[in-house]
């Protein structure tokens with residue numbers, strides 16, 4: 001049989017095995033040697049990465065088209081925040097302004113000089129790569145359709161609902177409380193738990209430091225401690241601030257920080273194998289993240305695109321840095337001042353890509369509301385309260401392109 005005919009038969013075999021074959025994920029598909037993307041992964045024209053340049057709004061609705069204006073060579077240098085400078089009393093005020101500006105204008109920034117040892121970062125990428133190199137049967141031990149499971153291996157976005165699959169396999173690890181969940185994390189590779197737990201603790205600490213800065217940045221231009229709204233706290237505010245001393249900014253902020261310390265952390269390890277037809281599919285469809293902040297670690301292969309000024313732009317990775325983005329909960333907490341921005345992931349035909357997203361929020365049973373200090377007559381409340389349970393219910397029931405949970409929480 002000619003090699004071309006053998007390839008065609010292979011693609012046909014994969015198509016005819018259908019659902020069972022796709023459920024095994026894209027690493028499995030890639031390793032089976034396919035030369036074409038099966039139909040299951042082919043996006044409608046307007047959702048493809050490059051061919052037709054369609055601009056969408058936050059709900060995925062089309063707001064315009066234009067040939068050539070949305071090409072992938074539109075790279076973006078995100079604002080860079082230097083974490084070491086943020087810790088310096090002399091430089092902090094200026095860096096807080098830059099942070100506020102990044103969260104308002106881009107919803108994203110790159111974090112450099114973050115203090116996490118490069119060994120911890122390299123080990124996380126390396127052990128994640130080794131996890132995805134394990135035989136399928138070993139990875140499959142962690143497959144689960146239970147969204148609340150402390151470990152969940154899977155493929156696509158929501159493999160039980162997605163009509164079109166995306167080109168991604170993932171391992172999701174719940175990280176809180178670490179002492180309870182660790183025993184459920186993969187036992188192979190043997191050093192996985194240890195290295196991933198160290199990484200989880202380091203990113204949690206970094207998240208807390210960043211949230212302290214974000215809380216300060218939100219109060220920058222406000223007359224803290226004297227505004228009327230402090231004394232008119234609504235019942236909804238109790239979820240986040242029930243112990244606040246209204247006259248004491250530090251106490252108030254400390255109470256919020258305590259909620260973050262006790263909050264949730266979910267690590268998502270993403271594996272995007274090379275894809276024979278990257279123009280037809282995506283590694284991840286357009287989505288926003290649910291939490292307060294996501295700290296994204298990526299290897300040196302680019303792929304992340306964000307929506308900026310109504311266009312998709314590719315983020316240039318800075319080696320060893322984190323890409324940090326505002327999630328839906330922070331947009332709600334900031335009463336719309338900071339933006340949770342849509343992003344997606346491109347794949348390529350040459351190199352596999354690994355990323356590790358660490359998503360942080362309050363504990364899963366806690367309500368998130370607009371912060372009372374940011375709500376007044378001039379800035380009325382713009383969002384309904386929400387919690388993690390409603391988010392889970394929402395994503396379990398819809399398809400990726402309509403997955404903009406935040407839109408359902410808006411009051412105006």
Ligand SMILES: O=C(O)CCC(=O)C(=O)O
Pocket residue numbers: 268270284289296298303304343344345355357
């Ligand atoms: O892999 C990436 O660059 C982004 C991953 C992401 O958006 C996610 O895990 O939610």
